[in-house]
Amino acid sequence: MSFLNGTDPGLRQTRTPTTDNFAAGVDFTAGSTTQLTLSADPGSEDNVEITFDGIQQHRNTYSVSGTTVTFDAAIGAGVSNVEATFTTTIPAAQPADGSVGTAQLADLSVTAAKLAAGAVTSLDTIDAQVFTSSGTWTKPSGLVFAIVFVTGGGGGGGKWPDTSAGAGGGAGGGTAIEVLLASELGATETVTVGAGGAGATSGGSAGSTGGTSSFGALCSATGGEGGGSTGGGSDAQGGVGSGGDINIYGDDGSRLSAQGTPAPVWGGGSFFGGLTGGRIDGSGTAGVGYGAGGTGTSSSNNAGAGAAGVVLVWEFIA
Secondary structure, three states: OOOOOEEEOOOOEEEEEEEEEEEEOOOEOOOOOOEEEOOOOOOOHHHEEEEEOOEEOOHHHEEEEOOEEEEOOOOOOOOOEEEEEEEEEEOOOOOOOOOOOHHHOOOOOOOHHHOOOOOOOOOOEEEEEEEOOOEEEEOOOOEEEEEEEEEOOOOOOOEOOOOOOOOOOOOOOOEEEEEEEHHHOOOEEEEEOOOOOOOOOOOOEOOOOOOOEEEOOOEEEOOOOOOOOOOOOOOOOOOEEEOOOEEEEOOOOOOOOEOOEOOOOOEOOEOOEOOEOOOOOOOOOOOOOOOOOOOOEOOOOOOOOOOOOEEEEEEEEO
């Protein structure tokens, strides 16, 4: 079957008909000419229809190679006109880059079946790097984006001057959470993990503030304050994130007791939890979650140390 017009369902190409006319004495010599040259390559004799003075010729009486039609026998002596109708392929038009916008697309015109394999990027791997100490993050090959969590160190607990009450607990470190495209990240980023604050070891001493954690210059989080040492003060203040899409405060440490009126001496938790309880007549408890504060205590015991912070990087890789 030939396709002289429309769309060839086998090749999925658009075709248009062309007609070449050949006159005896001008384009051929009746009785001796065995070849004619078409104006374009039809690709196959199946795409050509030839008539001698309006009478269609069987395709088994001629062959086509490129633009040349060769007849099995010379064109008859009485033929005055030869007409060849054939098709040529018109390549599908390709829009220029950036020329097709939303307005040119019909609603629901693009379906999954019409998308070439691999045309839409998929996420093949979701990985995570956890930094519990300072180091260097290296961008993995194929990274699409990353979600970074940065938590500062917890504050250490304070120590009361005597055994009558407990000093304040250390506060939790703050947290910054940021979504970063691969293009926003360097080949490497310096990771700093804030240390936990030391718990007080002498009566009437406050705990140390936790260290600041950071991910390059992109986001950071301060550590929680150390717990106070005597009554009448305020809670130790939690650290806070900075530069993230979400910036979170750590929990405050416990309020100081007034002398003779013991109160809880818990350390504040961070985004990762770790709210820590303690007793004024027992040894201080260290923070148990990333960035958690240590508990306060009385003069007969040492206060709990804050827990170190953490930097977590979730990596989404194509």
